[in-house]
Amino acid sequence: MNSSVLEIQRIRTPQNRSIGTSSLINSEQIVNLEATSSVYTTRNLSPAQKDPLIENYFRSGFQERISSRRRVALRLKSFDSVFLVLEWSQRGDVDDAYDAAVDLLAECEEVLIGALQYLYLEYPREGRDRARLEIKLDVLISGLARASRLSCESRLRAITALMGCESRIVKTAIIDAIAKLEHKRNKKQVRGILEWFASPNQFDTYVREYAKEALEDLE
Amino acid sequence: MTSHQISISDVVGVDRSPLYIHKIDRPSYWKFSDDFERRVDDAVSHIFKDSEHLYSFWRIASSMDLYCVAASLNAKRDSPEEDIPFIWLTDLEMGEFGLEPAPSEEGVCLHATSLHVDILIPPEQARALCHGLMLKELKFSEERSRKYREKKHMKEIVALLKAEGCKAYQTNLEFCSCQSIDLK
Numbered sequence: 001m002n003s004s005v006l007e008i009q010r011i012r013t014p015q016n017r018s019i020g021t022s023s024l025i026n027s028e029q030i031v032n033l034e035a036t037s038s039v040y041t042t043r044n045l046s047p048a049q050k051d052p053l054i055e056n057y058f059r060s061g062f063q064e065r066i067s068s069r070r071r072v073a074l075r076l077k078s079f080d081s082v083f084l085v086l087e088w089s090q091r092g093d094v095d096d097a098y099d100a101a102v103d104l105l106a107e108c109e110e111v112l113i114g115a116l117q118y119l120y121l122e123y124p125r126e127g128r129d130r131a132r133l134e135i136k137l138d139v140l141i142s143g144l145a146r147a148s149r150l151s152c153e154s155r156l157r158a159i160t161a162l163m164g165c166e167s168r169i170v171k172t173a174i175i176d177a178i179a180k181l182e183h184k185r186n187k188k189q190v191r192g193i194l195e196w197f198a199s200p201n202q203f204d205t206y207v208r209e210y211a212k213e214a215l216e217d218l219e
Numbered sequence: 220m221t222s223h224q225i226s227i228s229d230v231v232g233v234d235r236s237p238l239y240i241h242k243i244d245r246p247s248y249w250k251f252s253d254d255f256e257r258r259v260d261d262a263v264s265h266i267f268k269d270s271e272h273l274y275s276f277w278r279i280a281s282s283m284d285l286y287c288v289a290a291s292l293n294a295k296r297d298s299p300e301e302d303i304p305f306i307w308l309t310d311l312e313m314g315e316f317g318l319e320p321a322p323s324e325e326g327v328c329l330h331a332t333s334l335h336v337d338i339l340i341p342p343e344q345a346r347a348l349c350h351g352l353m354l355k356e357l358k359f360s361e362e363r364s365r366k367y368r369e370k371k372h373m374k375e376i377v378a379l380l381k382a383e384g385c386k387a388y389q390t391n392l393e394f395c396s397c398q399s400i401d402l403k
Contacts, residue, residue, distance in 0.1 A: 066297070092268035093269075099295065135265070168247060169247050169248075210247075
């Protein structure tokens with residue numbers, strides 16, 4: 001059995017992971033990672049991992065970032081490379097690191113969906129790594145929402161699969177992403193999701209108010 | 220020039236101009252938690268993390284400033300209409316928290332460049348600033364984290380400044396129309 005199959009098996013056995021907290025979500029919304037496993041290499045994160053192309057992108061000025069973005073994105077074929085971009089998004093020594101990461105991820109394709117699913121399954125309920133992972137999920141959700149090379153439906157499905165997450169950071173990222181994905185054919189679905197976040201089902205008043213504001217902005 | 224539909228209070232929630240805004244990555248980074256001390260700590264670590272402790276602020280005293288700063292901030296993005304989350308404080312509060320703005324031209328809109336300042340904020344001072352602003356937020360019910368909203372604000376800002384000839388949208392222009400526009 002190769003490492004790719006091993007990883008997929010691990011991903012498909014989430015432990016105590018509840019994402020079905022609403023009728024809006026069902027098990028079919030879990031991304032089928034097998035479909036992408038043959039295309040994308042698997043996770044083999046190494047703390048010392050480096051990629052000069054990604055580093056150059058983040059170290060360059062904004063005009064250069066804009067002109068190189070698509071070329072760099074075409075090289076992001078593995079979960080590793082996506083996770084590396086998420087690491088860079090948090091750097092305090094890089095100007096506009098968060099925005100640069102989101103706009104870079106927005107140029108990527110299916111690898112984003114697999115990486116998002118994997119990262120969510122890694123999400124710990126407690127511990128000091130939790131906040132760092134929440135921020136990474138936030139960046140990845142924001143990038144995926146803008147990834148126009150993927151269908152709106154697949155992005156919406158992948159993002160709503162995280163609705164059961166308890167994190168305020170992740171929930172507000174989902175709300176912004178869902179609002180951004182609104183178009184004339186999914187207005188009712190988008191409104192329904194935002195109304196769920198704005199309802200008393202949400203114990204976090206900040207999230208409720210955030211969703212109400214997003215609802216106001218719907219056209 | 221047409222009259223402006225978007226005012227400082229529309230975007231900031233109140234008009235206590237002149238005021239300074241500092242762009243942040245996400246509105247929720249200002250409110251990670253309902254626990255006050257944790258909230259302060261998280262805001263410091265996720266908003267004030269520059270390795271040299273030097274932060275960009277923009278001084279806003281008019282609608283024109285409000286529009287041009289937004290244009291400059293989003294000139295780096297793929298979409299000029301993206302939301303722009305920020306925190307704000309007044310001119311007087313700058314002194315109150317011991318912050319010393321140093322003019323430093325930045326931005327592509329040539330009106331906005333004159334509104335930009337750099338402020339050195341070491342970690343302890345950043346903590347005092349976040350703590351103080353969050354206390355004021357509780358006391359006066361003023362949200363210190365706000366955002367230019369894509370559909371409500373940015374679409375109009377971009378449409379107007381593009382039509383007028385702002386350098387943020389046409390970098391090959393020699394001049395920026397925003398330098399000569401007198402907005403009400």
